[in-house]
Amino acid sequence: MAATSIASATNKLTDQSPPLSLHTSAARPYAASLSFSNSSISIQKLAISATSRNLSSRASADAVVSALKMARGSEKASQPRNSDLGVKSPKPTILVSEKLGEAGLDLLRSYGDVECLYNLSPEDLCAKIGEFDALIVRSGTKVTRQVFEAAKGKLKVVGRAGVGIDNVDLQAATELGCLVVNAPTANTIAAAEHGIALLAGMARNVAQSDASMKAGQWQRNKYVGVSLVGKTLAIMGFGKVGSEVARRAKGLGMHVIAHDPYAPADRARALGVELVSFDQALSTADFVSLHMPLTPTTDKLFNDATFAKMKKGVRIINVARGGVIDEDALVRALDAGIVAQAALDVFTKEPPSKDSKLVQHENVTVTPHLGASTKEAQEGVAVEIAEAVVGALRGELSATAVNAPMVPPEVLSELAPYVNLAEKLGRLGVQLVAGGRGIQSVKVVYGSSRASDNMDTRLLRSMIVKGIIEPISDAHINLVNADFIAKQKGLRISEEKLLVDSSSESPIDSIQVQISNVGSKFESALLDNGNISIEGRVKDGVPHLTRVGAFSVDVSLEGNLILYRQVDQPGMIGTVGTILGESNVNVSFMSVSRTVKRVKAIVAIGVDEAPNKETLKKIGEVPAIEEFVFLDL
Numbered sequence: 001m002a003a004t005s006i007a008s009a010t011n012k013l014t015d016q017s018p019p020l021s022l023h024t025s026a027a028r029p030y031a032a033s034l035s036f037s038n039s040s041i042s043i044q045k046l047a048i049s050a051t052s053r054n055l056s057s058r059a060s061a062d063a064v065v066s067a068l069k070m071a072r073g074s075e076k077a078s079q080p081r082n083s084d085l086g087v088k089s090p091k092p093t094i095l096v097s098e099k100l101g102e103a104g105l106d107l108l109r110s111y112g113d114v115e116c117l118y119n120l121s122p123e124d125l126c127a128k129i130g131e132f133d134a135l136i137v138r139s140g141t142k143v144t145r146q147v148f149e150a151a152k153g154k155l156k157v158v159g160r161a162g163v164g165i166d167n168v169d170l171q172a173a174t175e176l177g178c179l180v181v182n183a184p185t186a187n188t189i190a191a192a193e194h195g196i197a198l199l200a201g202m203a204r205n206v207a208q209s210d211a212s213m214k215a216g217q218w219q220r221n222k223y224v225g226v227s228l229v230g231k232t233l234a235i236m237g238f239g240k241v242g243s244e245v246a247r248r249a250k251g252l253g254m255h256v257i258a259h260d261p262y263a264p265a266d267r268a269r270a271l272g273v274e275l276v277s278f279d280q281a282l283s284t285a286d287f288v289s290l291h292m293p294l295t296p297t298t299d300k301l302f303n304d305a306t307f308a309k310m311k312k313g314v315r316i317i318n319v320a321r322g323g324v325i326d327e328d329a330l331v332r333a334l335d336a337g338i339v340a341q342a343a344l345d346v347f348t349k350e351p352p353s354k355d356s357k358l359v360q361h362e363n364v365t366v367t368p369h370l371g372a373s374t375k376e377a378q379e380g381v382a383v384e385i386a387e388a389v390v391g392a393l394r395g396e397l398s399a400t401a402v403n404a405p406m407v408p409p410e411v412l413s414e415l416a417p418y419v420n421l422a423e424k425l426g427r428l429g430v431q432l433v434a435g436g437r438g439i440q441s442v443k444v445v446y447g448s449s450r451a452s453d454n455m456d457t458r459l460l461r462s463m464i465v466k467g468i469i470e471p472i473s474d475a476h477i478n479l480v481n482a483d484f485i486a487k488q489k490g491l492r493i494s495e496e497k498l499l500v501d502s503s504s505e506s507p508i509d510s511i512q513v514q515i516s517n518v519g520s521k522f523e524s525a526l527l528d529n530g531n532i533s534i535e536g537r538v539k540d541g542v543p544h545l546t547r548v549g550a551f552s553v554d555v556s557l558e559g560n561l562i563l564y565r566q567v568d569q570p571g572m573i574g575t576v577g578t579i580l581g582e583s584n585v586n587v588s589f590m591s592v593s594r595t596v597k598r599v600k601a602i603v604a605i606g607v608d609e610a611p612n613k614e615t616l617k618k619i620g621e622v623p624a625i626e627e628f629v630f631l632d633l
Ligand SMILES: NC(=O)C1=CN([C@@H]2O[C@H](COP(=O)(O)OP(=O)(O)OC[C@H]3O[C@@H](n4cnc5c(N)ncnc54)[C@H](O)[C@@H]3O)[C@@H](O)[C@H]2O)C=CC1
Pocket: 163, 164, 165, 184, 187, 188, 191, 236, 237, 238, 239, 240, 241, 242, 259, 260, 261, 262, 263, 291, 292, 293, 294, 297, 298, 319, 320, 321, 345, 346, 369, 370, 371, 372, 373
């Protein structure tokens, strides 16, 4: 079944997604009749590894940028997106809803139209959001599902100028295909320094004695403090801020322990910090400093039961999130003397009510969420988030994406050519499906000569999903929502890696897409197991279709494709070529594959123009052509 290439087209990978509409009468009816079953909704992942959040450099190669634009683009070709670097498009619009450092604003202004509207009510935000491609917030703006819905698909990216993203409804963002990025590094030191300031200030009653003096008092005996040296500090959440607090507390002569189920022990060891269990931390610490994110698991993690496990007279610092503490329980613990003092920068509700018992408690020191508020941190955060948002609007994958895969540049540059191939195979596969049962299960087999099983295929999987779903639905698929929409449509994707013998340097040799349990418009595309199967490779940077069903072919996946099965006999190329030539359709590529000489052959013809109905009808009527299908790539 050797494939014979008769002509070759070697266009370079372009940065445009092809038109996605199925503009032939042949393609649309069967495509439109497809439906997805909702019964099976699991996405299986095989041979997929997590990728690092930390990118050291920006993706730069043209091919990578092209691939990223396609990967991130959610628009169909008929709906150009103004944020996609189109020269003719208007500038992207960016709403900044909280105070941001000037350097970041300058950067944003150099790229888009920036509007700063502070203190918007939730209603005002919903009313305005539909005008913007990007929204930049700090902790004070709640980006709720209502906000994403009110955006009506216009909002492409939400930038959180800081770390905590608990004020952004990530589920809604993901469902609606909006990327969320944050600025996770620039305020780490500021938050850690604030933690240390609260620790030391609390231990020496700085705030209380200051207030007392300003009220005309001189109370030296009342404000006798406690020393830090030799005391045990438990860091709860040994991430970026927690580690920096630990480092500084060691310098103050404290004995530092930490609890963090996900922190690597060697990082703790390197700082001279012992990682301990939750209970051990609580029962041995004189000071407890909180540095974990607010998640469903950490919500009110510090409550009556946990305070009861603490050493009597413990002192608590919280510069993480108010919600990790049950605030009523803390008041009880303070009143009972279990907790001697607390120093809090963050609150369940911000600002807290004026008569909050916690805020008013004499043993509590409070600051109005100032952890990240140093000049240096705010400038740094502003630049960090502006770069992330501009990059995202340009179609680049972000190093700080919160709800999308973060793919390191080196992986991207390797995978870029396959991104295009993956989408084309998805588009081609779905067009081969005959209407009726609906697509429920797709198997993707990546042929690779690399033994390592940590190949990150999320980008490719997303593009296959995009290729399969977009032509037959109104869904706009991008890297953010591909898995979600696949699940929602009941589409189960399983992935497999097949070790192949190849001298190729690239991470992938071939991609095979199998669609199970569906009939095909083109029976020759079915394997013995009944699955539609198509396989492709990248040759000279161009995606090629290399196998249809059990037949080897070789045709570049560009423009349009005619596939037919014919009786293997002389003169067929001339017959079909003449029909196409008569209607001025240019052949770009042709491949003939046969099983047995003079019996049966599969022919794949790439054409520059879509043949009209009449031409396709004539091809279908050639007596030796047993079945044929026209595919829009
Ligand atoms: N007050 C302020 O202005 C600021 C507050 N923050 C907050 O500080 C917190 C930490 O920030 P980063 O250190 O930058 O984040 P990070 O992600 O580097 O560290 C968080 C750590 O918490 C750990 N963790 C998660 N669940 C845990 C659990 N149940 N028990 C113990 N540890 C757990 C994680 O493994 C991680 O190591 C975040 O909530 C962030 O929003 C950060 C900057 C400024």
